Amino acid sequence: MEQMLNEGLWFLIPFYFFNFDLNDMDMSEDKIEEMKETYKLLWSRLDEIVDGGKMTEFEKCAIKAMCDQVAEALSLTHSNVKKGVMEIMGGQVLDYEAKRIAKKAAEQSEISAIINMISFGVSEDKILSKYSKDTYDKALN
Template sequence: MSNYGTPYDDSFRTLLTDCKRLIVPLVNEMFGENWQETENVELYQNEVFITTGADEKRITDSNFTIGNSRRYHIECQSSVDGTMTVRIFEYSTQIAITTAESDVSKTVFTMPASGILYLRCNDSTPDSHEIVVNTPGGTVSYKIPIVKIKDYSLDDMLSKKLFFLIPFYFFNYSLEKMEKDHALIEDMKNTYLKLWDQLESLVQQGKISEFEKSAIKAMCDKVAQSLTNKYDNVKEGVDSVMGGEILDYEAKRIRNESRNESNIEAVYNMLVANVDESVVQRMYPEQFEAGKKRFVSSKHVNV
């Protein structure tokens, strides 16, 4: 019930924020939808306030719309938790409150389509949870679909375009067995080396971008590093095959630098066009000084 996420929550949110189109096939798989990957995905605030005697802020794993219409809410859960359904309902109702529509006679609360991604589960974990709400006007019930990582091989993830799930595949390994068996560590390493080749092939085919490939690899590393903290032999194998990618991965840094350079160029061009400096500064506060410096330098050169 903590407000602070695990490394797995962080990986889920990071991948959703940086590569949001990758969530679309997971939504289709989880909810039986048929969205195209080109549909617009809009992310919304994921902080909600729950009143339990005192106001408490919690962070949902996702709150987004696809196609500027239907809203979704997916929670990433590392293990089966008896309180999960209650938390799903708490988050969903808070989202419904923020999107409520009212007129003089009525208020409409629209619940998002909610689902759970279980990273670990057992044989008794159902394929869905049911929420039943008894209201003065009658009883309402609906299903919360569940996707379980253990049900998907890497080939499944690749063939179904469930690239969003790839970083969490490492949960399918028995680390206790692997720690004692070097052959299992070698099998794991070969599996990921093959995966990197497959991801590169997808880039060459134009099915994912170079940035998305780097993001997936970085989150694979983050999840694996967190899971192997107590397993020295496995961790050594992970280090050798994943290359120590970090959350603020290189591709993200390059992309941000590219955007920054583009904005500096925009400042420069606007000043050349005699746009008022105060207007330019309001539009690009972080890049204004660098853009102005380039503009001033160019005037001196021209002189």
């Protein structure tokens, strides 16, 4: 997976899930947890790629939709795998995505507020009493 991510071969990501042995996984909770961790790691890495400007949020969502379809189709005849896939597709990953989007929006809002405060002549000390130094520095750039 790392090679696909590092080389920008994102269109291959949905096919990565063909590497899992579904028969073994269906009989092993540990293997299901391993698959779920792989899925979480993948979305974490894709978030980093989006944050780095190498991929758009739209592209990431398209990859996620394709991965979800592949994972769901592959797990149709494996009830334990399907349960694990549904947990990760419909639950935790979406929670993290929503939290990430909300956090980014809040940060942008704070940066805009700081820029406005600076333009109105508010002192650095007064701004730093409400906002972090890191956010203040981002507003200056």
